[in-house]
Amino acid sequence: MIPQEIIRRKRDGEELGPADINSFIAALAAGQLSEGQIGAFAMAVWFKGMSRQETVALTLAMADSGDRLQWADIDRPIADKHSTGGVGDNVSLMLAPIAAACGLAVPMISGRGLGHTGGTLDKLESIPGYMITPDADLFHKVVKEAGCAIIGQTGTLAPADGRLYAVRDVTATVDSIPLITASILSKKLAAGLQTLVLDVKVGNGAFMADRAQAEILARSLVEVANGAGVKTSALITDMNQPLADSAGNAVEMRNCLDFLAGGKADTRLATVVLAFAAEMLVKSAIAASSEEADGMARQALSSGRAAEVFARMVSMLGGPPDLIENPDRYLARAPVEKSIPAARSGWLAACDARGIGVSVIDLGGGRRHPKDRIDHRVGFSELLPLGTRVSAGDPIALVHAADEAAAEKAAAALAGHYHITEDRPEPTPVITGLI
Known part of the structure; x- marks a missing residue:
C-alpha cells in the first residue's frame, strides 16, 4: 500500500x-x-x-482497528443509543436504566463535552467514586448483572478513530458527513451492538443548525450502520432550547435522579426519553409495537425498577450505593445560588441554546481546552421552557456559581439569551422526524 x-x-x-x-x-x-x-x-x-459503500468500508475498518467487545454469555439483546450532542441533554442517564429494566443489555460508551454541548461522562464524574474507565472485565460484569453500564471509550476500542479525529480537529475537516459517520459508528460497532438508535439534534443549540443537513447526517448514519449489520434508526429532535430544565453537571445529575423518581413527567425531556426507550425496545424485538414499548418503559419508571438498575450500576462502578436516597450527601452544591429574573413581562418565545451552553463553560462547567478542570457544581437549574408566560422579575432560572461575581455575570448572560414577546409563540414538537 x-x-x-x-x-x-x-x-x-x-x-x-x-x-x-x-x-x-x-x-x-x-x-x-x-x-x-x-x-x-x-x-x-x-x-x-465518499459513496455509501466507501463509508461502510471506512466505518468497518476503523471498528476493526482495535478490540471488539463480545457478549455471547448475555442472553439479552445488546442495544445502545447515541446523541449528536446538545444543551441540557442528559437522556442517556435515564434511558440506559429504563431500557435495561425492560430486558435490554446496554453497554453505553459515552463522551465528554464537546464545544458548547455537555458530556455524559462529565455529568457522571460529579458522582464521587464513579469509574468512567473500568477494565474490560468489570465493564462486562456490570452490563451482565446490572443490565447497563455507562463508561468512556478505552484506548483499545476503535483506536484509529482517535488518531484520525485528532488530525481532523486541527485541519478543519470535522464537519465531513462520511468522517462524522465513521467516527460515531466505528465505536458503536466495536462495542458489539445488535441494535442502535440515534438522536440527531437540529437547532441553534446543536452542531447541525440546518434541518436539511441534519437529515443528510441521519440518513448517512442509519444507512451505514444497517449496511454494517446493526439494526439502526434515528430520531431528529429539536435543540432550540435546553432539553432538560438544567444545564451543567451535578445539576443535571440531580435532574436525572428526579426523573427516575417520577418527578419530570409530561416534560420535553420525558417525551424524548420515552420515545427512545420505545424505539430501542421495538428494534430489539422486546416489544411488538411502539404502544406496547411505551407502556413497558413507563412501567419500568413508575415501578422504581429503572431507579434500582441505575443505583446498581453506580454502586458496581464505584459510586455510593445510596445516591438516589441521599443525593445531597454526594452531589456537591455551588457556594452561590441565585434566581435570574425575567427582564420584562410576556411569553418566553425563543432562546439561544448554544449561548446557554457557552455560559455553563464560562461558569467553569465545561472545557475551553482539553486539559481544563471542570467545576461540577456550577450551571443552571429550574430553566423555564419556551411558551411560558412570565411577569417582569419572575425567576426564569437559577444559577449555580463559584462566587458572586460569576453568578452575576452568568445571570446577566442567561437573561440575554431569552427573547420575551407580547404574543404567545406557537408550540414546536421536540421530535420532528424518524429515519
Whole structure:
C-alpha cells in the first residue's frame, strides 16, 4: 500500500475499494502514517465525499482497528443509543436504566463535552467514586448483572478513530458527513451492538443548525450502520432550547435522579426519553409495537425498577450505593445560588441554546481546552421552557456559581439569551422526524 496513491485517487474523486481503505486505516492505527498524510486524506474526503459503500468500508475498518467487545454469555439483546450532542441533554442517564429494566443489555460508551454541548461522562464524574474507565472485565460484569453500564471509550476500542479525529480537529475537516459517520459508528460497532438508535439534534443549540443537513447526517448514519449489520434508526429532535430544565453537571445529575423518581413527567425531556426507550425496545424485538414499548418503559419508571438498575450500576462502578436516597450527601452544591429574573413581562418565545451552553463553560462547567478542570457544581437549574408566560422579575432560572461575581455575570448572560414577546409563540414538537 502506497498511502500517497490512495490520497491522490480520493483527491481526484475516484471511489476507493475496501482493500484500499482497510490498508490505509491499518497503517494509520499502527502509527505508520504521518500527520500530513492523515490530514491530506481527511481533506480529500471533505472535498470529494465518499459513496455509501466507501463509508461502510471506512466505518468497518476503523471498528476493526482495535478490540471488539463480545457478549455471547448475555442472553439479552445488546442495544445502545447515541446523541449528536446538545444543551441540557442528559437522556442517556435515564434511558440506559429504563431500557435495561425492560430486558435490554446496554453497554453505553459515552463522551465528554464537546464545544458548547455537555458530556455524559462529565455529568457522571460529579458522582464521587464513579469509574468512567473500568477494565474490560468489570465493564462486562456490570452490563451482565446490572443490565447497563455507562463508561468512556478505552484506548483499545476503535483506536484509529482517535488518531484520525485528532488530525481532523486541527485541519478543519470535522464537519465531513462520511468522517462524522465513521467516527460515531466505528465505536458503536466495536462495542458489539445488535441494535442502535440515534438522536440527531437540529437547532441553534446543536452542531447541525440546518434541518436539511441534519437529515443528510441521519440518513448517512442509519444507512451505514444497517449496511454494517446493526439494526439502526434515528430520531431528529429539536435543540432550540435546553432539553432538560438544567444545564451543567451535578445539576443535571440531580435532574436525572428526579426523573427516575417520577418527578419530570409530561416534560420535553420525558417525551424524548420515552420515545427512545420505545424505539430501542421495538428494534430489539422486546416489544411488538411502539404502544406496547411505551407502556413497558413507563412501567419500568413508575415501578422504581429503572431507579434500582441505575443505583446498581453506580454502586458496581464505584459510586455510593445510596445516591438516589441521599443525593445531597454526594452531589456537591455551588457556594452561590441565585434566581435570574425575567427582564420584562410576556411569553418566553425563543432562546439561544448554544449561548446557554457557552455560559455553563464560562461558569467553569465545561472545557475551553482539553486539559481544563471542570467545576461540577456550577450551571443552571429550574430553566423555564419556551411558551411560558412570565411577569417582569419572575425567576426564569437559577444559577449555580463559584462566587458572586460569576453568578452575576452568568445571570446577566442567561437573561440575554431569552427573547420575551407580547404574543404567545406557537408550540414546536421536540421530535420532528424518524429515519
